[in-house]
Amino acid sequence: MALFGRSPFKPIQAHMEKSRACIERIKPIINAIIDNEPAEFDRLFKEISDLESEADIIKNDIRSHLPKSIFLPIDRRDLLEVLDIQEELPDTIQDIGIMLTLRPLKLPADMKEPLNNLIDEVATVCNQAADMVQEFDELVETSFGGKEAEKVLAMIEQINADETVADGTERAAAKKLFDLEKEVEVLDVIMWSRVINKLGDLADSAERMANRLRLMIAK
Amino acid sequence: MLETFSVFLGQAEGAAALFTETQLFWAYVIAIGAGFFMAWSIGANDVANAMGTSVGSGALTLRNAIIVAAIFEFLGAFFVGQHVSETIRKGILPLEELEKMTAIDVDTGEAVKIGANLYVYGMMGAILAAATWLLVATYFGLPVSTTHSIVGSVLGFGMVIFWDDLSVIEWTTVGKIVSSWVVSPLLAGGFSCLVFLVIQRLVLYKRDMVGAARKVAPFLIFLVLTIISLVTIYKGLKPLSDEWKELLGLLDLDFKGALLYASVIGLVGAIGSIPLLKRITVEEESPSEDTRSQNPLIGEELARLKTKIKKLTVIADGDVEEKLGSLGGKIEALSTQLEEQEASVKSSDAGKWGTPQMRATERIFVYLQILSACTVAFAHGANDVANAIGPLSGVITVLQKGALSAKSDLSDGWMTLILALGGVGIVIGLVTWGWRVIETIGKKITELTPTRGFSVQFGAAITILVASRAGLPISTTHTLVGAVLGVGFARGIGALNLRVVRDIIISWVMTLPAGAFLAILFFFILKAIFG
Numbered sequence: 001m002a003l004f005g006r007s008p009f010k011p012i013q014a015h016m017e018k019s020r021a022c023i024e025r026i027k028p029i030i031n032a033i034i035d036n037e038p039a040e041f042d043r044l045f046k047e048i049s050d051l052e053s054e055a056d057i058i059k060n061d062i063r064s065h066l067p068k069s070i071f072l073p074i075d076r077r078d079l080l081e082v083l084d085i086q087e088e089l090p091d092t093i094q095d096i097g098i099m100l101t102l103r104p105l106k107l108p109a110d111m112k113e114p115l116n117n118l119i120d121e122v123a124t125v126c127n128q129a130a131d132m133v134q135e136f137d138e139l140v141e142t143s144f145g146g147k148e149a150e151k152v153l154a155m156i157e158q159i160n161a162d163e164t165v166a167d168g169t170e171r172a173a174a175k176k177l178f179d180l181e182k183e184v185e186v187l188d189v190i191m192w193s194r195v196i197n198k199l200g201d202l203a204d205s206a207e208r209m210a211n212r213l214r215l216m217i218a219k
Numbered sequence: 220m221l222e223t224f225s226v227f228l229g230q231a232e233g234a235a236a237l238f239t240e241t242q243l244f245w246a247y248v249i250a251i252g253a254g255f256f257m258a259w260s261i262g263a264n265d266v267a268n269a270m271g272t273s274v275g276s277g278a279l280t281l282r283n284a285i286i287v288a289a290i291f292e293f294l295g296a297f298f299v300g301q302h303v304s305e306t307i308r309k310g311i312l313p314l315e316e317l318e319k320m321t322a323i324d325v326d327t328g329e330a331v332k333i334g335a336n337l338y339v340y341g342m343m344g345a346i347l348a349a350a351t352w353l354l355v356a357t358y359f360g361l362p363v364s365t366t367h368s369i370v371g372s373v374l375g376f377g378m379v380i381f382w383d384d385l386s387v388i389e390w391t392t393v394g395k396i397v398s399s400w401v402v403s404p405l406l407a408g409g410f411s412c413l414v415f416l417v418i419q420r421l422v423l424y425k426r427d428m429v430g431a432a433r434k435v436a437p438f439l440i441f442l443v444l445t446i447i448s449l450v451t452i453y454k455g456l457k458p459l460s461d462e463w464k465e466l467l468g469l470l471d472l473d474f475k476g477a478l479l480y481a482s483v484i485g486l487v488g489a490i491g492s493i494p495l496l497k498r499i500t501v502e503e504e505s506p507s508e509d510t511r512s513q514n515p516l517i518g519e520e521l522a523r524l525k526t527k528i529k530k531l532t533v534i535a536d537g538d539v540e541e542k543l544g545s546l547g548g549k550i551e552a553l554s555t556q557l558e559e560q561e562a563s564v565k566s567s568d569a570g571k572w573g574t575p576q577m578r579a580t581e582r583i584f585v586y587l588q589i590l591s592a593c594t595v596a597f598a599h600g601a602n603d604v605a606n607a608i609g610p611l612s613g614v615i616t617v618l619q620k621g622a623l624s625a626k627s628d629l630s631d632g633w634m635t636l637i638l639a640l641g642g643v644g645i646v647i648g649l650v651t652w653g654w655r656v657i658e659t660i661g662k663k664i665t666e667l668t669p670t671r672g673f674s675v676q677f678g679a680a681i682t683i684l685v686a687s688r689a690g691l692p693i694s695t696t697h698t699l700v701g702a703v704l705g706v707g708f709a710r711g712i713g714a715l716n717l718r719v720v721r722d723i724i725i726s727w728v729m730t731l732p733a734g735a736f737l738a739i740l741f742f743f744i745l746k747a748i749f750g
Contacts, residue, residue, distance in 0.1 A: 002716060002718070003700055003704075004663070004666050004667075004703075004714065004715065005713075005714035005715055006714060007666060007713030008713075069716060070714050070715070071704075071707055071715040071717050072715075073707070073711065074710070138574060138577060141577050141668070142423040142577070143419055143423060143710040143711050145419065145710075146420075147425060148423075148424075
């Protein structure tokens with residue numbers, strides 16, 4: 001029957017898995033710069049770029065199968081917006097990669113720990129968002145209500161909380177960087193502070209996804 | 220030989236006066252032949268819509284779906300089919316008016332009764348028109364409703380005959396029928412929505428889904444069996460002789476009696492299901508590999524690539540053509556591999572999505588969907604067989620009684636025979652061609668899990684069966700669409716294409732005139748041949 005459209009939920013989960021793969025590469029790629037391993041950096045950068053392209057293809061495919069005449073159990077607009085925000089993750093990670101190539105960068109030893117803490121926390125929030133998207137299967141099955149919906153709402157709350165913590169860690173890392181400004185080249189300070197900002201943006205995107213999902217579940 | 224033929228068929232003398240033996244012979248041939256063809260195409264096209272979702276959700280294998288459909292389509296057609304059939308035979312055309320019609324015989328100059336002849340030609344024309352429309356529409360891949368075609372054709376014929384005084388046509392009946400076409404999808408949608416909401420609240424929303432399902436399922440089984448039995452039994456089951464009815468305790472049951480009888484059937488089914496349901500348990504949590512999320516996309520892209528490569532191979536030559544050929548081969552191998560992978564994933568518990576709890580719940584509802592598949596096949600047979608044999612029964616009544624009268628009813632023996640013919644036709648259509656369509660639909664519709672499939676089929680089955688008892692010919696396809704939309708409205712389905720609604724409304728407007736036009740055409744052709 002032509003009645004059944006192509007469900008967008010599985011493709012959105014596939015898209016998120018591409019993002020998750022990118023998230024896993026943040027820590028190694030930044031540390032490749034810090035530890036001065038250009039070969040490793042190049043390899044990771046290529047992987048991230050490939051993943052970002054693949055995610056793009058999936059995203060366009062989803063969009064082209066969601067005309068206005070498709071009826072979904074949740075608001076179509078909400079879903080498209082989650083997809084848009086989801087798209088920001090691999091894009092931002094690719095941006096970070098590009099930034100790291102613009103000029104040779106050096107990082108003071110004292111920054112290594114705060115920066116890695118930030119990376120860890122941001123990765124946690126993003127992974128939680130990815131887990132949340134993986135719950136779409138179950139949400140569709142239970143028609144976005146009941147105990148499953150409660151479980152996902154709890155995940156959303158957790159993401160909100162963790163993003164706030166990541167915010168604090170971002171500020172701390174930036175402050176630490178400027179504390180060390182006498183020891184660091186000006187341009188390095190600028191670049192690293194931009195990298196720190198972008199990392200914060202990742203956590204923001206994850207939180208915005210979570211909030212959109214909350215709208216979807218509430219009837 | 221023809222003389223023996225007429226005697227064998229128990230012709231009343233009147234018929235011999237109305238038709239020559241050649242005419243009689245051809246009348247039978249066409250009425251039975253075209254009727255059988257209609258029945259065949261109902262089995263080949265329509266049944267798949269009812270059964271496809273059961274295969275898609277994994278509730279029934281293709282083989283079992285065919286068996287279930289064959290049995291229950293026949294049972295529905297045989298035991299409940301006569302109500303709608305009677306509507307087509309005598310509900311639309313005013314038989315009394317036809318009776319009165321006379322014309323001047325060219326040879327004798329006397330007034331001769333022609334109503335019966337006109338009726339026979341018209342009915343034959345109607346069934347030929349509907350059958351032709353079916354062939355044409357299927358060839359062009361257009362969706363077609365056998366019900367709309369027949370009703371349109373019969374109406375068309377009526378309008379030609381009574382052109383001077385259209386008011387004698389039973390417009391109230393026509394109005395009832397057309398409004399039932401609009402009401403039935405809505406009603407089915409309402410029922411299905413309700414059923415699914417119940418399942419949603421009582422099972423899907425719970426923490427312990429499997430436990431809840433085990434409790435709710437028997438109640439649902441009770442409901443299904445009771446309602447279906449009640450609608451079938453109460454003042455129905457004509458083909459059953461009185462002796463059989465007495466044996467089964469079904470003779471002369473009033474409403475309360477029928478309700479009681481039906482409830483007992485329901486209870487037996489419900490209680491019997493409890494031990495079966497206990498056997499379904501939640502499986503161990505296994506590490507999930509979500510390979511399925513990519514496969515639909517890959518499959519589609521591969522298919523597009525194949526077509527592109529084929530086109531390029533045609534216009535290329537020499538070295539490029541060779542390279543393209545080998546590329547095409549590799550893509551072919553890839554997609555075969557993908558299909559095998561998907562098939563094995565599918566066979567292992569309908570894909571590893573969702574939690575084990577959810578999968579176990581759906582497995583419980585598989586039983587319920589099997590039940591609802593039976594009921595929907597039953598209801599479909601009851602409503603649609605009339606499209607094939609309605610005109611046939613009309614023709615045979617006239618040929619039998621040798622006259623046309625409002626009171627003239629087919630002898631019970633003939634009725635049973637004709638219903639059986641229709642039923643058998645549907646089954647043969649199903650077994651020779653319909654199974655292919657079921658397979659295709661089953662592959663495409665994997666969205667409807669058993670919980671949804673059950674809700675859709677149950678809602679549709681009640682609607683179709685009630686309409687059948689009321690003698691209203693409705694489109695089972697549209698009813699099913701309505702039921703699916705109802706479940707979608709309750710947030711039950713991943714993605715629905717609403718353009719289909721627009722297409723349905725268009726078909727409401729188009730099919731009646733198309734059928735009527737063709738009927739008129741055939742009527743004049745037949746009149747010219749036989750006249």
